[in-house]
Amino acid sequence: MSIERTPATPDPNWDRLVADLTAAPAEKPVGPVLQKTADVPVNRPDLLGDMPLTPEWVRTPAGWRTRAEVGKVNSVRAFRRWVRRQSTEHGHGAQVFRGMHRTFLWIQGTEGVQVATARREVQQAQGDYKTAKGHHGRRLIPGKEKYKRRAEMDKAFAGSVTAMSRYKAAQRDARTRRAARGALAAAAVAVPEGAGIYLIGGTGGVIATGSALLAFALIGRRTAGGELYHDHDVKFGDTLKLTDSMLNKIYRDAKVIGADEVVELLTPCTLTADGKAWEVTLDLPSGTPLKKALTAKTGVASALGVKVQQLHQAPGDREGRLQLRVSLHLPFTGKPDPGPLLDLNCINLWRAIPMGVNLRGQEVSTSWVERSGLFGGEPGAGKSAAANDLLLAAALDPTVALYLCDGKAGADLTPFEPIAAMHDTDGEPERLLEILEHIWTVEIPRRRALAKEHGSRKLTAAMAAKDPRVNLAVLLVDEWSSYGAAADRRVREEMERLLRLIVQQGRALGIITLCATQKPDADSVPSGIRDILSIRWAMRCLTPQASDTILGQGYAAAGHNAQDILKSQRGVGIYMDGEGAEPELTRGYYYDDDEVDLILGRAFELRAKAGTLPAGSVPLADQLRAVDDDDARVLAVLLDTFDAHLDGEGEPAEWLPGSVLVDALADAGTALSADSLGRLVVRTDDEKAKRPWLGSRVVGYPRSRVLITVRDRFGMGE
Structure with a gap:
């Protein structure tokens, strides 16, 4: 295919096209972008050059290195095929x-x-x-x-x-x-042999002999039966190279197209910039439904000579158009990349958050506002790690309230307890019912009143930027079936009713619901709730039916079958980002226990500074120290002094002499006189009365009065 430099007929866009081809890359390419790398921000097709429709990254050092590495592998495999060929009649x-x-x-x-x-x-x-x-x-x-x-x-x-x-x-x-x-x-x-020896010497004779043998090999290339050896018929798995001629043979062998039909290539077979796969976009013959190719995934993989996990087929921008990707090796089997939350100090959950990476190595980000999710898969598939992508991001937003419930009574949610507004990690149905009732009777009415106050039917990021009372909340229910099995019929029906109402009405009021289960059927997640959960992530499943239960009926038959995911691909699942989104294979970010503790420690500090920690999570004295105020530091020392003097039952002292408190302030480096202390902690006449202390009667301060002062001055405590 070539393009004329001067159009035969006037074209108003010709000057702009030619100018764009010689100008520096713009932020947005004017032509189809085939590849993108860090070295080449924008790759445009070389329309007037000698490499039409070839990505520019090929001519970069990274591109040449990538193709050289794959070429080396192909050369080694080609030599091995040649050796095997010599023992046959095609040798x-x-x-x-x-x-x-x-x-x-x-x-x-x-x-x-x-x-x-x-x-x-x-x-x-x-x-x-x-x-x-x-x-x-x-x-x-x-x-x-x-x-x-x-x-x-x-x-x-x-x-x-x-x-x-x-x-x-x-x-x-x-x-x-x-x-x-x-x-x-x-x-x-004889003539080439003699001429070669005469002109070059022994080397010329060797060359002439080789030429003669080559001529004899060409004469005898056909067998007695008239067959020829076709190297281009070799499978992709034997070459790690996808060719144009290979594609038609692949889809014919897979019975997708007829013997006399051909596919039309819209892009060349191109090695991706990371050197991990080959990609091509093609059109099936007219009248061939796209579903026929998607459902023939196993046959196509067999014709390619690769595992089905190495093959990825995605619908194009119209019916009959297919985007084919063939990975050189099994994807998502190496060590996962470090999660991006490790480098973030805080997050705004009103914006899209990183959930993982897709086959192309691109980050998959999802906006959870007005969304709800269902994560499912067999035990050990990586559901907890996938749920952590949302929970850890929510933890780094100090305004987000967390309601966490674990029906299997595991330890996955234990690290989140200090920052959770309400939690149940023991799998108690009554506690889950209490949390759901709180959200339905307290959270949702409060949020509905806020939306009405702002003159809207829902809460938005714009409202949150103006009104600190507007915030998001995350409700996680892990293993609903465990709760249902442990509850009686009345409690189970009430839990199901409340959860359905929360999912239906809470999404517009900033409540994000996430359900995770090992077997997402009607028993584990009621169908009335499952059908309204918009974001789906199907980890490895044992049957196509289980995969369809998570993603929706018919997706497994269309080529999106979580049963195809290998056990070695832990944390990998078919991710569907909301209504109408095309499912794609995605690997969630993985954070080990130390990384989770590091992120949650940062989240704890953020919430302590913002004053959004739940009551009882942080000692009141520590909360006071986080406030940049001298009186707060004085009150923190007073509370520490009461905690240091225990009564006979091991509880903090209810009353201490003023001299003990003044001495403790002096030891802490805060010089405060008895009169200044009296002005800070104002007592009633009864509280000023003397009490016995070490054989004498002295004036002191009750702990309750210090707590009242803290509440009145800084709004902390009960």
Whole structure:
């Protein structure tokens, strides 16, 4: 395909197109972007160059290195195929032998048939002459008959002489023709050999000999049955290279297209910039439904010679258009990349958050505002790690309230307890019901009133930027089936009713609901709730039916089957980002226990500074120290002093003398007189009364009065 430099007819866009091809890359490419790398921010097709539709990254150092590495692998495999080929009738030794044999037969030619025919005629004529002579030699024959037989003998003799002449002529002609052909064949070998030795020496002789052998191999390339060796028919799994001719054979062998049909390539078969896969976009023959190719995934993988996990087919921008990606190796089997949350100090959950990476290595980000999710898969598939992508991001937003419930009573949610508004990690149905009732009777009415106050039907990021009371909340229910199995019928029905109402009405009011389960059927997640959860992530499943339960009916038949995910691909699932989104294979970010503790420690500090920690999560004294105020620091020392003096039951002292408190302030580096302390912590007349202390009566301060001061001054405590 070539493009003229001057259009045949006036084109208003021609000048702009030519200018764009010579100008520096813009932020947004004008042509189809085939690849993108860090070295080349934008890759545009080389429309006027000698490499049409070839990504520019190919001509970068990274591109050349990537293609060289794949080329090295292909070269090694090609050599191994050549070695295996030599033991077959397509081996080059066998071809040279066939070529030499066929050359000898050509030199022999067909003149031998003519000589044999002439020799046969001589033999026949000599036989006729002997017979006629024998008949003539009989004595008792009448004279008239004798003359007749003599004439026949003479005629047979003349025929014998003529046949002998033709035989000798055929021999001379055969020798001449064979000599000419033999001389021609010998000259074809001897002349280049002699010229090579004369001009170059021994090297020239070797080259000429190789050329002669090559010629014989070409002559004998066809077998006795007329078959040719086609290297381009080899499978992708044997070459790690996808070719145009291979595609038609693949889809024919997979019974997607007919034997006389071809696919139309819209882009060339291109190695991706990271060197991990080959990609191509193609159109199926007219009238061939796209579903036929998607459902033939196993057959296509077999025709390619790869595992089904290495094949990815995605619908194009119209019906009948297919985007094919063939990975060189099994994707998502190496060590996962570090999660991006490790480098973030805080997050705004009103914006899209990173959930993982897709096959192309691109980050998959999802906006959870007005969304809800369902994560499912067999045990060990990575559901908890996937749920952590949302929970850890929500934890780094100090305004987000977390409601966490774990029906399997595991330890996955234990690290989140200090920052969770309400939680249940023991799998108690009554506690889950209490949390759901709180959200339905407290959270949702409060949020609905806020939306009404702002004159809207829902809470938005714009409202949150103006009003600190507007925030998001995350409700996680892990293993609903465990809760249902442990609850009686009345509690189970009430939990299901409340959860359905929260999912339906809470999404517009900033409540994000996430359900995770090992077996997402009607027992684990009620169908009335499952059908309204918009974001789906199907981890490895045991059956196509289980995969369809998570993603929706028919997705497994369309090529999106979580049963195809291998056990070695932990944390990998088919991710569907909301309504109408095309599912894609995605690997969630993984954070180990130390990384989770690091992120949650940062989240704890953020919430302590913002004052959004739940009551009882942080000692009141520590909360006061986080406030940049001298009086807060004084009150923190007072609370520590009460905590240091325990009563007989091990509880903090309810009353301490003023002198003890002043001394404790002095030891902490805060010089405060008794009068200044009295002005800070204002007591009633009854509280100023003297009490016994170490054998005498002294004036002191009750702990309750200090707590009241903290509440009145800084709004902390109960």
